Structures are given as structure tokens and as C-alpha cells.
Amino acid sequence: MSPKTHNLFSLFIMEKAFWFNSWELEGHYTSFHRKDIHPYIVKHLPPFSLEGKSVFVPLCGKSIDMLYFSHFAQRVVGVELIEKAVLQFFDENQRPYKRFGNRFVSGNLTIFCCDLFSLTTEDLGPIDIVYDRASLVALPHPMRMRYLQTLEQLTPVGALTFLNTVEYAPTLPSPPFSISPGDVSTYFPNYVIDHVESPILPNHGMVRKFNLSFLIEHGFLMRKLYNSPVHIDVEELAEAV
Numbered sequence: 001m002s003p004k005t006h007n008l009f010s011l012f013i014m015e016k017a018f019w020f021n022s023w024e025l026e027g028h029y030t031s032f033h034r035k036d037i038h039p040y041i042v043k044h045l046p047p048f049s050l051e052g053k054s055v056f057v058p059l060c061g062k063s064i065d066m067l068y069f070s071h072f073a074q075r076v077v078g079v080e081l082i083e084k085a086v087l088q089f090f091d092e093n094q095r096p097y098k099r100f101g102n103r104f105v106s107g108n109l110t111i112f113c114c115d116l117f118s119l120t121t122e123d124l125g126p127i128d129i130v131y132d133r134a135s136l137v138a139l140p141h142p143m144r145m146r147y148l149q150t151l152e153q154l155t156p157v158g159a160l161t162f163l164n165t166v167e168y169a170p171t172l173p174s175p176p177f178s179i180s181p182g183d184v185s186t187y188f189p190n191y192v193i194d195h196v197e198s199p200i201l202p203n204h205g206m207v208r209k210f211n212l213s214f215l216i217e218h219g220f221l222m223r224k225l226y227n228s229p230v231h232i233d234v235e236e237l238a239e240a241v
């Protein structure tokens with residue numbers, strides 16, 4: 001392993017430790033978790049649009065948005081690194097489940113408790129919709145590039161993605177990272193992007209906590225048009241660390 005790749009590898013280990021500690025400490029360390037179903041999905045992915053569809057929720061945490069999808073879609077697949085989050089999801093929502101290795105199955109809902117970067121299209125099965133809320137924004141730049149490359153490989157042409165990001169100033173060095181509509185266009189060059197939500201939220205908790213000058217919670221409905229030829233080189237990524 002070259003020194004650069006070693007740096008990148010160390011970053012991945014640090015990232016895992018960061019999320020493990022967040023779920024151990026809970027409280028404001030897991031304040032990204034919402035107690036309600038996100039209003040954007042009720043509006044932009046209404047029940048009829050989910051009929052017969054398979055929904056993929058990368059970096060799912062214990063999001064109850066998965067209950068909404070499980071209710072109206074045919075199949076839901078989440079992936080979450082930290083087992084405590086997965087166990088809390090089933091426990092807090094009284095969903096009985098069966099465990100098969102790293103797969104937790106409850107009716108039409110499966111959560112893989114593993115690293116997203118180890119998932120294959122065979123693991124996932126057919127996917128119609130990808131739902132990313134607080135996932136892309138959770139990752140620092142080198143990890144974000146790897147996440148985008150993994151999503152590119154896992155998302156079939158024609159699939160719909162609902163992406164939710166926050167944009168704010170001044171930027172912070174920790175999650176959630178600020179991601180603007182311009183960044184989204186750069187990250188998803190092979191998608192047609194409909195920018196469907198962009199309210200300025202002066203009362204958002206982060207505005208008070210970090211004395212931000214503004215915060216916008218963006219919503220994007222995006223359709224994948226073709227596979228991207230972009231290949232992200234691990235050595236190149238390591239340069240950015």
C-alpha cells in the first residue's frame with residue numbers, strides 16, 4: 001500500500017470510529033435523526049409514485065422514512081454501518097425481524113448492516129428509487145467522492161433519486177457539510193435534475209448553534225440518464241486527504 005493510499009485507508013477507519021462514537025453517545029451526536037417522516041418525500045414521492053417500486057436508502061441510520069417507503073413501495077433496502085442504529089430502528093418501531101448474517105429482514109424491508117462501499121448490485125437487487133437524506137452531506141470530500149462512485153455503480157439507468165442537501169455559510173468542517181445546487185450538478189453530470197425545494201430556514205437549529213448567516217434545505221428529484229464513464233482513482237482521492 002502506497003503512503004497516499006495508506007492515508008486514505010486511515011481516513012476510512014477514522015470515519016467509522018466517528019459514526020460508532022456518535023451512535024454510542026447519542027443525544028446531539030445523532031441529532032440528524034428526525035422523529036417525523038420527512039415532508040419532502042410525502043410531497044415528492046407520494047404513495048402512488050411508490051407502487052411496485054424498490055427503494056434504496058444508503059446510509060439509512062434509523063430513519064423512519066423507511067417505514068413510509070415500506071408501507072407504500074414494494075421493497076425497501078437500507079444500508080447502515082452501525083449495528084446499534086439498525087437494532088434501534090427495529091426496536092423503536094416494533095418491527096419484528098430475522099437476521100441472516102449482516103442482513104436484517106422485516107417483511108418487505110431489508111437493512112444491510114455493513115459498509116456501503118462493500119455492497120454489490122447483486123446484494124441490492126433491482127432498484128427504482130434512491131433516497132438520500134443526510135447521507136451525501138454526511139461525508140467529507142474524499143469519502144464523498146467514493147460514495148458518489150459507489151452510488152454510480154449501484155444505481156441503474158432510469159432510476160429516480162431524491163436527494164436532500166443543506167447549504168449554509170460559513171461552512172463547517174464537520175457533518176452535515178454544505179452542498180449547493182452547483183455542487184449537485186457537478187456531482188451528478190449524467191442526471192437530469194429538478195431542483196424542487198429550496199426554502200431558507202432561519203429557525204433551523206444549526207443557524208443558532210453555529211451563528212450561520214443562512215441555511216437552505218434543498219430537495220432534488222433526479223433521473224439517471226446514462227452510466228457515467230467517470231472513474232475515481234483511489235490514489236487521486238488520497239491526494240485530497
Ligand SMILES: C[S@@+](CC[C@H](N)C(=O)[O-])C[C@H]1O[C@@H](n2cnc3c(N)ncnc32)[C@H](O)[C@@H]1O
Pocket residue numbers: 019020032033034058059060061062063079080081082085114115116117133134135138175
Ligand atoms: C447523518 S446520518 C443520516 C442517517 C439517515 N439518512 C437519516 O436521515 O437519519 C449518516 C449515517 O450513515 C452511517 N454511515 C456512515 N458511513 C457509512 C458507510 N460507509 N456505510 C454505511 N453507513 C454509513 C452512519 O452510521 C449514520 O447513521
